[in-house]
Amino acid sequence: MGWLNNLLNKVAGVPPTDWTLLDDLTDPGIGIAGKPVSPDECYVELYVESLRLEKARRFATTFDGVIYSFASLAREGANRVEKASVTKPQNLATMDANNLGRVITVSKRIMGAIPWRGDPFGLELGLFSVKSGNLITPLIDYVTKVSDKAGLSIATKVDAFMPLITEGLDMIAGQKNDTEIELAIDTDLSLDRSRLCALVAKKKGTLASTDLTIDPQDRKLLQNGEPLQAAYCVFSIRSSNRNPDWGSIPALQDSYADFTNAINSGKHKEAEEALAAFNRRVITSPDLIPSDKNRLKEKARADLQDAFPGGGQAVRPAERERFKGRRLIDLNLYDD
Structure with missing residues (x-):
């Protein structure tokens, strides 16, 4: 699909990507999950709700948390629309080891409203930590700005920016000693309703969706009612009857x-x-x-x-x- 597999191949010491994806978590009353997703009748949007970092402890200095996404959707009368997004939310900037283990509430839209034409919803989602300083910090800022200029929802504007985004990410991935993968997934999803999902840094088969819930206050992930002690990313695929753009x-x-x-x-x-x-x-x-x-x-x-x-x-x-x-x-x- 997009760039994620390239990153996984470049970054040293990355474990096999057999992390757990839970793609149908119960909505705790925040009104996101369960809305119909029907072809030609709604738009879909992608949000990151909350996350927890864990692997960046090896960095002796501060680091930046970066969220990468690449979505592929069917498009009317044309090839599939491909949407890339790279974001460095303010509360993920220049963090240090003292911040690891706490939940970061983001609730940030990383893919704007795209008309839903039918399955599948192709998704790459990656969360990685990058050591702050030297050339790599301005490089992250550059890629983020290019991503923002590409626009969140206007599919026709992204093509010219895609090479700039991927080339910048390739340069970041090339800094093997300064980049750490927290979580990543490359999958195709079938949608018939909006949903809340979580990607968790635990091996497949070790978690049951019935054991996990989302805190309605800060959207952190709970296991049997207690904060989950692992790196994770809670994200949502939302249905909307409006395109704000x-x-x-x-x-x-x-x-x-x-x-x-x-x-x-x-x-x-x-x-x-x-x-x-x-x-x-x-x-x-x-x-x-x-x-x-x-x-x-x-x-x-x-x-x-x-x-x-x-x-x-x-x-x-x-x-x-x-x-x-x-x-x-x-x-x-x-x-x-």
Whole structure:
């Protein structure tokens, strides 16, 4: 899939990756698990909820905790969408041995809303510690910034950034004495509902999901009611009926700008043609589910009707002023 296997091959002293994955933990009342995941009816998002580090004790100085993810999902009318993310949350920066063993609550979105088209959900997830200082710290910062610029949810923007992300990660992995794998997984999941999962640094078969629960307060992992004494990462795959980044889809932004410019020209026929072009962009967008596409087209049609009431050929002065500088996000897709 992505880069994780390359890291595992490069970093010295990495044990076999037979860690335990528990992919259907009981929701303790935080309202994440159990929501339907149906093709073309929802989006899915990936969050890291909490984690516990353990292996970085060998570093004599401070270290940074880094979360890497790579997701592969079916995409409408195109190849599978691949989303890479590298993040160094503030509470994982410049840690020392005194921080090891405590639970870090993150609850950070590491993959934005992607339309769900059907199984499988391909996932690489890695948590690793990197010694702070020298060249490696700015290198981590660089890879994190590139990942952020790639965007969390706009699939069309990631391709140009993927080589930069993987090359930077390769350089980090090359620092064998300064990089420590905490946890990693490369798997395909079948989804029919949102779920809470945990990757635990214990051998497969040594843990039962019935023995583990999630603390609703800080989302730490409990074994028989007590904090689990092992490295772990609790993460969630969430179902959502909204794409919070819909207004940032580049192709739709550009097409909507052409539409508003046509309205400001005052020519009804040109505005109609521009609306038709916008609708085509919406229909073919891989970043929206059908219900959102229909809603967006209706709102754009309402703009045309407001600008040319009764099918008239002249834009009302008030409407001409309103459409100056109007952006896609101003369509207010979800009526917030």
